[in-house]
Amino acid sequence: MRAEDQFHLGIVARDFEATLAEFSTAFGYEWCAEIGGPVPVTLPAGDAVLDMRCVYSRTSPRLEIVRRIPGTLWEPAGGTGIHHAGYWSDDVVADSAELVRHGFAREASRTGPGGTPFAFLRGTTGFLVELVDRSAQPGLEKYWGEGGTNA
Template sequence: MKAEDMFHVGIVTDDLETTRSQLSELLRYEWGPEIAAPIEVDLAGGSATVEITCAYSTTTPRLEVIRSVPGTFWESVGGSGIHHVGYWSDDVGADAAELERLGYMTEATRRAPDGSPFFAFMRSDKGIRMELVTRAAEPSLRQCWADRS
């Protein structure tokens, strides 16, 4: 993992639309389409299907605003706040193992259709949360913030 692999900061909020609007008004952020889909994830308590709704900024530095999902670690605590820092990973499994070696715990993982690790959310004992996303997903995820003009 390298600092230059960081590609977004994730914000979890109870009100996705208002949060995007405030960031647009205050910092002139512009947004890609809202994305909503159920995803299969492995959590500490077992496998689950979680309905994720989010939008990425087309403006950089890139933000991902995620609608709170009660009962999961995607739940908004105290309204809205920075949830994670997202990094591209050439080997999610190896990078997650390295973070575990450094004391991070795995909060959620998802597998790609071929069974390889697609993403992993890792949290340190100091509360720092990282999302490792396979670099193989970069071309498709870039569509979430592509210029549509």
């Protein structure tokens, strides 16, 4: 993995609509349509289905605003801070294993649209990383460009 593989910053919002409005008003962000729904995930405690919903900015640098899910790792970081950094990965399993060797702990994993894997790992300083299989890149780029729902 390389620094240039970082492609978004994720913010879990306590107030989703207010967060979107604030970034739009203050910084001119424009948003794609909201995506998500029930998503099977594997957590340290076992498998679960969570209602995961988010919206990506059409504006760069790319932001992902995520609806909070109480009682999970998808809670606002530090009250209102950055929740995670998303990185493209050519091999999510191998990159996850490499991060574990560097002291990161696996927090969650899932299989996305088309079977693409995602993983969330937390570093020893509390920093959360999302690894997204690079095969998802064309679909996300299309979604960002059109502002639609086909990710």
